Amino acid sequence: xxxxxxxxxRILALGLSLAAALGLGATACGDDDGPxxxxxxxxxxxxxxxxxxxxxxxxxxVDRIRALPGVEAVDEIPTxxxxxxxxxxxxxxxxxxxxxxxxxxxxxxxxxxRDEGAPMVLATTGYGNYYRAxxxxxxxxxxxxxxxxxIIEHRYFKPSRPTPTDWDLLRVVQAAADHHAVAEAFxxxxxxxxxxxxxxxxxxxxx
Numbered sequence: 001x002x003x004x005x006x007x008x009x010r011i012l013a014l015g016l017s018l019a020a021a022l023g024l025g026a027t028a029c030g031d032d033d034g035p036x037x038x039x040x041x042x043x044x045x046x047x048x049x050x051x052x053x054x055x056x057x058x059x060x061x062v063d064r065i066r067a068l069p070g071v072e073a074v075d076e077i078p079t080x081x082x083x084x085x086x087x088x089x090x091x092x093x094x095x096x097x098x099x100x101x102x103x104x105x106x107x108x109x110x111x112x113x114r115d116e117g118a119p120m121v122l123a124t125t126g127y128g129n130y131y132r133a134x135x136x137x138x139x140x141x142x143x144x145x146x147x148x149x150x151i152i153e154h155r156y157f158k159p160s161r162p163t164p165t166d167w168d169l170l171r172v173v174q175a176a177a178d179h180h181a182v183a184e185a186f187x188x189x190x191x192x193x194x195x196x197x198x199x200x201x202x203x204x205x206x207x
Contacts, residue, residue, distance in 0.1 A: 089108045124151070
């Protein structure tokens with residue numbers, strides 16, 4: 001019986017360590033608004049969720065996003081995720097981050113906004129943003145942490161492809177520089193903890 005209980009303890013410890021690393025230790029210990037709340041946490045938790053779901057529009061957020069360095073366009077798109085607003089964002093990137101005065105291209109992002117004070121999950125697929133058409137594109141970490149989320153389309157996957165196309169610059173180091181540029185810009189709005197994750201090749205890309 002001892003062995004049967006070891007693994008769950010490690011998983012719980014890992015979850016609490018992750019919460020502590022993100023500055024969420026207090027919520028992991030029972031705060032109704034935290035990412036590890038009991039789904040049957042009672043009327044208070046339900047009321048908190050309803051308050052987020054019924055929150056008024058984000059107000060000047062779109063204007064503030066448009067003012068960020070690199071942002072070319074922002075369009076709100078439909079989402080079925082309760083408590084979230086979703087945006088398609090066009091972001092200017094140099095094709096070669098070692099020569100930023102040279103050719104540029106437009107990289108496409110999807111932002112799911114919940115709250116400026118919540119953590120941010122930066123998510124990559126390593127390919128095109130095949131979540132673009134999804135009405136609820138939250139990654140598992142985003143749901144667990146009740147976080148905001150940015151999905152970055154990998155460079156050179158359409159429509160985030162420079163024209164003309166120098167395929168020698170389709171490199172992980174250049175993609176990492178793309179992601180850093182996006183993170184640096186959006187840190188001006190989202191100042192809480194950030195965590196990276198990815199699906200498929202995006203998992204390797206996030207590392």
